[in-house]
Amino acid sequence: MRGKERADAARNRQAILDAADRLFADATDPHEVSMDDIAAAAGVGKGTLFRRFGDRTGLIRHLYAARLAPLRDQIENGPPPLGPSGAPRERIAAIIDAIAVIKLENAHLMIALEGGGAPAHRLHETADYVAVHELLTDLVTASGGDPRYAGWVAHVLLAAVRADLLRHLVDVEKRSHAEIRANLRAFTTHTLSFRPPGGA
């Protein structure tokens, strides 16, 4: 990793990423995509694959991170409503919507990560989850929510955009993306007025 990366190494990495993405997209269940499959599809030995990404989780995380990067950038440096200068309530709604869009467009990957990616199913301990949860918690607080319950509200909002739920709504219940997003937005707004038992 120190110094420069050799040209063939870079080329292979990209081939692996592309092949994995394609295979996960075609599979209904991430478990039916083996590491050998990915290596073969990328025209690469299995050793190469593991040297680059460590293990299965690492590979999936790389793919995941690549899809998430634009969103992170938008949230950290972009214009409103996603960017830091937006009003908290609008920002929350925009973030939840953006997450939903990404997951709807990359259902296969998101399911692979939320489900079969980690050693266990510790979605809530994922760096990405923790980061967005913290941000949402702050925003809920900033939008007038009780700090003591902001974390809870953030969890519930994120629970509503879990990849497998979204996939179920699309694949089984045949709901349109537009309908899902509209419901999600209304739900987000509504949930922001949540007040805990006993009042603030």
Place this chain on the structure above:
Amino acid sequence: MRGKERADAARNRQAILDAADRLFADATDPHEVSMDDIAAAAGVGKGTLFRRFGDRTGLIRHLYAARLAPLRDQIENGPPPLGPSGAPRERIAAIIDAIAVIKLENAHLMIALEGGGAPAHRLHETADYVAVHELLTDLVTASGGDPRYAGWVAHVLLAAVRADLLRHLVDVEKRSHAEIRANLRAFTTHTLSFRPPGGA
């Protein structure tokens, strides 16, 4: 299965169920409990285990069903607020609370089922999920919700009691069961007043 079950078979089944339950309870990650482990702990051959339950998913489902049975009975035949004669809104709150209690008390099993149980991660196509979702949908409608969005509300309520989220709240955030249940109840009540975009 036809006719009577032999005594040793019944004994072995119970031993397997007990052993599996114990092992899952001790493990942090269901994947670290292998079928061989279960067979060994039950003092039984692996063939016996698979003949009885078909496969890993079948075993876990049996355990799951056993824990859920009392709740199903309460909902179908019990007294209010869980039973059929309760008022819809109270019944919804009671059902969500009861689900939370079961999942809090059996976190290991619930995570095994929601995560590593099914061939994929098709929680939402599980018979149990579908059944409770249908019931909740009906109840939301009966309590005055727009039938067109009742299914959505039911999904969101169930998303708030997903096993891994509850475990995170307990294990990582160190929240008490009482606090979680209180928040959940308030959230349920609040969400029942959800109205979709455009109004009814």
Place this chain on the structure above:
DNA sequence: GTAGCATCCGGACCGTCGGTCCGGATATCC
């Protein structure tokens, strides 16, 4: 009690998977 039979048991066995390892190939630098 016991003979005969259906049922059940155990664990050796199989294919596959994630992950490792190292001899040989290749890019890069001078």
Place this chain on the structure above:
DNA sequence: GGATATCCGGACCGACGGTCCGGATGCTAC
């Protein structure tokens, strides 16, 4: 073009879920 650090490929490994069948065991009829 040669030296060398880096990288590659695929044979290899242990573990896992699941299968199979020869032998053991509980049940029933007499």
